[in-house]
Amino acid sequence: MNYSETIAWLFEQLPMYQRVGKSAYKADLNATISLANYLGNPEKSFKSIHVAGTNGKGSTSHMLASVFQDAGYKTGLYTSPHLKDFRERIKINGEMIPTQYVSEFIANHKPYFEKNQLSFFEMSVGLAFDYFRSENVDIAIIEVGMGGRLDSTNIITPEVSVITNIGLDHTQFLGNTLAEIASEKGGIIKDKIPIVIGESHPETKPVFERIASKHDAPITYAETGDTCIYTADLKGIYQQKNLKTVLATLKILCKKGWNISEENIQNGLLNTIKNTGLMGRWQVLNENPKVICDTAHNTDGLKMVMKQLKNENFEKLHIVLGVVNDKDLNLVLPLFPKSAVYYFCKPNIPRGLDASLLLTKARIFELVGEEYISVKKAYKAAFIAATNNDLIFIGGSTFVVAEVL
Template sequence: MQNIPSTLTDWLALLETMHPKAIDMGLERVAQVKDRLDIRFDCPVIIVGGTNGKGSTCAMLESILLQAGYRVGLYTSPHLLDFNERARVDGEPASDQVLVEQFAAVEEKRGDVSLTYFEFTTLAVLRLFAQAKLDVVILEVGLGGRLDAVNVLDADVAVVTSVDIDHTEYLGETREQIGFEKAGIFRPGKTAICGDPVPPQSLIDHATAIGADLWLFGRDYNYAGDKQQWNYGGRSQRRNSLGYPSLRGANQLLNAAAALAALEALRHRLPVGAQEVRNGLVMVDLPGRFQVLPGRPTVILDVAHNPHAAATLAQNLKHMAFHPYTYAVFGAMQDKDISGVIAQLKDLVDHWCVTDLPLPRAATAEQLRQKLLEAGVAPKAQAGSERTIQTFSSPAEAFANARSRAGENDRIAVFGSFLTVAGVMEARRAEGLS
């Protein structure tokens, strides 16, 4: 490359255009450059995949291990506001300067190997972690598992949080097909944890075929609790009198139990005390996962963008206190099961503010409006109901409209694509709000 970028912004803009395909599944090219960069880890590596819940599980693992005094590297994607969110060392996002240095190193070594944005940035973050003298590395799978760039490393513990229908063009159209792809992060002789209460047979069969040590929820580990506290029970370890995770939502105990199973599997290499677990769960923070913001009207941010996540969001909304009206700020990618998302939430929303998103593959606000009409969500003028559907050119505009109409006892649920939530967060940040 003739002109090496000097800023993170310029690097990211360049990486968007360097490879002919945005998503190009396969490990051969990534493995080649990884070997040239001599990326290796002496510390435990935890890889977390799944349709939903992987970000929450990673966040809980990081929080608990930091409380235990370990040096932790955490890689997640996508980001909400700043790319730096993807690479965290000791709980802090990597600086622009550090990332620029790593990007330059990858560029120097890749030669004629073409890499996607995700592959290139993954290698840069892995090299950063390899140089950071960490005690543990936690990596979130980007897409699927078997052919995801993160899977270029061998996990000491691999966690699959849930298996549901998403990214069908890459992973298959059934839970069995998708389960096989997710199980691709498992390794022979290593711990493989599945947090899905109804695991696909393909996942179990693959773990058995390669000789992974499979831990199934309900068989090898479990949880029980009441309104005040909960308990974890594993193969050889119990954790009693635990406080609920600060992450809100119906599935967070499933995610927390999977995280504790991973820690149980690593207990001889990374011992963690009871109080450190309690503190870690209470202090964990992950924006955009059923995040209820302070103030009135109530605002909920949730990156639910597939039917499984939307069903969880619906369950969480039902468990909230009474609100006279619910406004939805909704934007989504065209390749998502938009009708499936709407089906889960249409009975809970009174006023829809649907929005365009700044990506070519995003569904337009008008397309979302049509999907709502097809689902039987009709504006007042057509059906005599109190429901409304309005279209907007940006999440910020949609949110401003919802906020202008909502009463102080109402609620606004912002959900769908990460870009929807990020657009509203950016607008709030510009106003000086959290």
């Protein structure tokens, strides 16, 4: 199979969570552990940092990777989901995994994958770890896909574990309370491995303390750290919390012997986008009219994005909005401003919520607009309607953002 055929095959396998939802979820690590054994345990061949959390784990992972790159380390980066190209998930020093490596890996191991009915995510993790081993990376930043305890990435023993924050997201899998979700994400805490908590809460802090104590894992709360003296090229106001989390993590790593200077930290943070290719985080796509997209898609993330929108100067706000069908609209829609003009659309995936259903629900919350048959049609309509002094925001789902990039 060529690369296109390989990717098509990957996407056709057992349901992939990002596309179809709950039916793709596996509630144990047995298949991943067996796969790692079959591949010769590539996860044991490189140092790593494990990053979990409801929001901010992607930005945090990319900032960490950028700093390590600036310090001269050969740095692997595994994240999910991708926006445009599957290979965005697996990078070394900002360069995506070669198409040939993807194709050959799948071709060489396809009989095993089919026999053991591996999921898209399990195969992707196996591919990433195998690639990082083959390229002899010095360190790999590994972002959790969802949760932590049962996530396929949770077979690594990292230098440090990071949990950015806890919010109500993926409740059908992780639990309906902050404490329950914290318990799942706290599952990445390992014996005697330092853990950094980016943002704590009265409901989550006791959970983290209990798990850390059980594993004799030193715990650091980034929010109580020193005042941040660094700046980053990721401009969302929500990045300030992620920045403190990154700095707390780097402080621990420096004590463990990693050679990272103050200059490396500042240069890495200022060049995260350039070094890693990160997209979709308060990304400005156009000026006059100003167009901004952001992948925030849950309550906590959208609260921060809506807060940031208020700081922008514009005459009229246009919002291109689409969501997935398992989103609790009663929690999400009240966050959006009633004064905006809306362009409702469906992301082009099976999980996408029909634009007509989104429009009907939005009217209950006095959000006024029209429905469109696609994200691109919605964006085009917004762009035609907007004047140079207006602002267009595109979001509600990672998949909506992916279609305009």
